[in-house]
Amino acid sequence: MIDNAVRGRFNAWFLAALDGYMHWKYSDIKQRLLERAPQVVVELGPGSGANLRYLSRGTRLIAIEPNRHMHPILRRRAKECGIELDLRGLAGEKLDLPSASVDFVFSALVLCSVEEPERVIAEVRRVLRPGGRFACVEHVAAPAGSSTHGIQRLIRRQWKWVFEGCDLCRDTASTLRSSGFAQVEVQSIVMPTILVPIRHQIAALCVN
Ligand SMILES: C[S@@+](CC[C@H](N)C(=O)[O-])C[C@H]1O[C@@H](n2cnc3c(N)ncnc32)[C@H](O)[C@@H]1O
Secondary structure: OOOOHHHHHHHHHHHHHOHHHHHHHHHHHHHHHHOOOOOEEEEEOOOOOOOHHHOOOOOEEEEEOOOHHHHHHHHHHHHHHOOEEEEEOOOOOOOOOOOOOEEEEEEEOOOOOOOOHHHHHHHHHHHEEEEEEEEEEEEOOOOOOOHHHHHHHHHHHHHHHHOOOOOOOOOHHHHHHOOOOOEEEEEEEEOOOOOHHHOEEEEEEEEO
């Protein structure tokens, strides 16, 4: 569970500090994934609320955020963006939502950090209605043999410690494809970014 007093605070500060940069880098991808978001959205790991700006004002956001140090800034952000926030200090591995109760779940840079991605995705499928959608943008392992893959392997342990579980070497596309969704579309992206270890990304849209 994410509850480290120092790293939890550091990560809340770090995300808020990078907000403008991440918006510059990710706005096209996130706008596309969120353009048809319904009135009720579940977001896994919303952090400091970087993605609230892409939702329509009046959206009800069920926010699954285990790092309580993110909560004050997330609340402030929701107010600024006109989002009705339903904040739950839980991990995505066990959602307190009824089965087949929502139409849309979103995550950005979260499946790298959860302890058990397969369990989180199974929970997403459980709470989605048939035909409901899960959209995500996630950083993934670079191709084996590439220099970025070498960097990812070299700093993997330290990165995971600092960023509270964030694993640079996950193959999230395969995890999504084998998770039982009726449809999975994955776009691979190599993003020019100063954050070299996370330049390999996927944007995925899955239908339950
Ligand atoms: C890199 S941050 C991304 C934050 C935000 N989604 C964004 O786009 O800026 C990862 C987030 O995932 C959250 N997280 C980590 N483990 C989680 C879990 N098991 N369930 C839900 N969220 C989790 C962290 O607390 C953090 O807010």
